[in-house]
Amino acid sequence: xxxxxxxxxxxxxxxxxRRLHKRVWKPGELLPGEIELAAxxxxxxxxxxxxxxxxxxxxxxxxxxxxxxxxVVHPERKATFTIPVIRLQIEQSGYSYSYRLLxxxxxxxxxxxxxxxxxxxxSRLLHLRALHCADQRPYVLEDRWINTSVVPAVADADFKxxxxxxxxxxxxxxSGGDFALSACxxxxxxxxxxxxxxxxxxxxxxxxxxxxxxxxITSVQLKYVPGYSMRIAL
Amino acid sequence: xxxxxxxxxxxxxxxxxRRLHKRVWKPGELLPGEIELAAxxxxxxxxxxxxxxxxxxxxxxxxxxxxxxxxVVHPERKATFTIPVIRLQIEQSGYSYSYRLLxxxxxxxxxxxxxxxxxxxxSRLLHLRALHCADQRPYVLEDRWINTSVVPAVADADFKxxxxxxxxxxxxxxSGGDFALSACxxxxxxxxxxxxxxxxxxxxxxxxxxxxxxxxITSVQLKYVPGYSMRIAL
DNA sequence: GAGTGGTCTAGACCACCCT
DNA sequence: GGGTGGTCTAGACCACTCC
Numbered sequence: 023x024x025x026x027x028x029x030x031x032x033x034x035x036x037x038x039x040r041r042l043h044k045r046v047w048k049p050g051e052l053l054p055g056e057i058e059l060a061a062x063x064x065x066x067x068x069x070x071x072x073x074x075x076x077x078x079x080x081x082x083x084x085x086x087x088x089x090x091x092x093x094v095v096h097p098e099r100k101a102t103f104t105i106p107v108i109r110l111q112i113e114q115s116g117y118s119y120s121y122r123l124l125x126x127x128x129x130x131x132x133x134x135x136x137x138x139x140x141x142x143x144x145s146r147l148l149h150l151r152a153l154h155c156a157d158q159r160p161y162v163l164e165d166r167w168i169n170t171s172v173v174p175a176v177a178d179a180d181f182k183x184x185x186x187x188x189x190x191x192x193x194x195x196x197s198g199g200d201f202a203l204s205a206c207x208x209x210x211x212x213x214x215x216x217x218x219x220x221x222x223x224x225x226x227x228x229x230x231x232x233x234x235x236x237x238x239i240t241s242v243q244l245k246y247v248p249g250y251s252m253r254i255a256l
Numbered sequence: 257x258x259x260x261x262x263x264x265x266x267x268x269x270x271x272x273x274r275r276l277h278k279r280v281w282k283p284g285e286l287l288p289g290e291i292e293l294a295a296x297x298x299x300x301x302x303x304x305x306x307x308x309x310x311x312x313x314x315x316x317x318x319x320x321x322x323x324x325x326x327x328v329v330h331p332e333r334k335a336t337f338t339i340p341v342i343r344l345q346i347e348q349s350g351y352s353y354s355y356r357l358l359x360x361x362x363x364x365x366x367x368x369x370x371x372x373x374x375x376x377x378x379s380r381l382l383h384l385r386a387l388h389c390a391d392q393r394p395y396v397l398e399d400r401w402i403n404t405s406v407v408p409a410v411a412d413a414d415f416k417x418x419x420x421x422x423x424x425x426x427x428x429x430x431s432g433g434d435f436a437l438s439a440c441x442x443x444x445x446x447x448x449x450x451x452x453x454x455x456x457x458x459x460x461x462x463x464x465x466x467x468x469x470x471x472x473i474t475s476v477q478l479k480y481v482p483g484y485s486m487r488i489a490l
Numbered sequence: 491g492a493g494t495g496g497t498c499t500a501g502a503c504c505a506c507c508c509t
Numbered sequence: 510g511g512g513t514g515g516t517c518t519a520g521a522c523c524a525c526t527c528c
Contacts, residue, residue, distance in 0.1 A: 071495075071497090
């Protein structure tokens with residue numbers, strides 16, 4: 023071996039990755055067992071285990087108890103991105119952040135919201151609309167529904183200064199949810215608020231958040247200003 | 257403690273998460289050291305370490321060598337999604353997949369591609385345009401540039417049957433890249449190909465892929481049919 | 491039944507970084 | 510300097526699954 027000592031589990035990971043790229047172990051093939059690899063690398067089995075587990079988490083290896091470790095055939099790569107917190111997102115770009123509450127009402131939600139938030143047709147939810155700006159220019163338009171029976175404390179929240187997102191993060195521990203990314207056409211109302219042309223294409227994020235008991239806390243739609251793009255590194 | 261034995265590192269993770277949700281340890285606060293927690297849970301320090309590391313990877317804890325483990329103030333959640341392989345994406349939705357190569361040319365790329373792929377103004381790159389269909393109906397329009405000097409073998413590839421994406425996955429081990437998600441308005445040509453109205457909003461994915469030596473292999477833009485949304489679970 | 495990965499333990503040393 | 514997390518080791522037992 024030409025390798026300059028393999029000690030840490032990261033070293034093992036690197037070496038295994040190298041062999042995967044060089045097709046020393048081809049897609050679909052079985053890798054040597056952990057003990058064997060440990061012997062070759064001159065380290066403990068635990069160390070090899072840690073490395074292989076990490077690679078498996080990235081989706082490049084598949085491990086089974088009796089079946090050994092196998093190279094995944096179609097390496098369906100996984101990307102992880104950090105869910106943007108709008109204020110930080112803007113501030114990190116070097117702009118000043120400002121925020122304005124446009125409206126706050128208790129309303130009967132439309133059908134799609136009733137469905138996605140799993141509430142009856144007579145329920146009233148808190149409906150918030152807000153605008154986030156970068157250097158005083160519109161950046162993203164927020165349209166949010168909050169289930170007040172799941173989060174009663176929201177009645178006392180003042181959203182004039184603090185955005186709903188930040189209030190929720192601080193006051194309501196949540197456990198899960200889902201995302202949908204899409205594109206929509208700016209209507210005249212959107213265009214007016216976002217200070218753009220009607221008919222422009224808006225990058226849109228819809229997000230639903232539920233608590234540990236799977237009750238939907240909030241459902242929000244974010245429409246970004248035209249030209250916005252969400253960047254992710256692999 | 258009312259807890260029914262804490263043995264595995266997953267048990268520790270669950271218990272720590274529970275305390276984070278219950279604000280036993282509040283945002284910004286310092287957790288007890290690993291040895292202390294190990295004593296409380298009645299397990300080895302290694303086990304506690306594994307659990308805390310996993311939570312830290314999710315962005316909820318921050319760990320420093322001398323500074324201990326701290327609850328992150330603004331838990332910037334991370335989401336991980338699998339990069340869609342178009343054919344599988346369509347087939348898993350229960351549709352039949354078909355694919356058509358629209359054009360294949362060696363061309364001088366426009367300025368934005370020259371920049372993003374880091375090539376000189378006289379370089380010629382392989383330019384591919386293709387359409388992916390679900391049940392014979394347009395689903396996504398692919399516009400791809402491949403650097404032929406980085407991937408010479410591409411000259412011999414036949415993209416009439418196999419899509420460029422799948423060919424690249426099979427033949428060119430890549431190591432990294434980046435994504436940009438955005439929205440764009442369908443021009444008349446796009447609308448014609450995708451069989452939709454001009455002016456519709458198209459969800460757009462741009463992706464750049466480079467090899468281990470950071471040479472850009474390919475840059476691709478995918479325009480999805482109107483109404484498409486990309487879904488991610490947390 | 492037997493072999494593989496999954497995990498735990500106890501002890502040890504190291505790297506980092508705050509005071 | 511000293512305390513914290515980061516990691517390695519060696520040995521052990523368990524759980525799953527293929528044969």
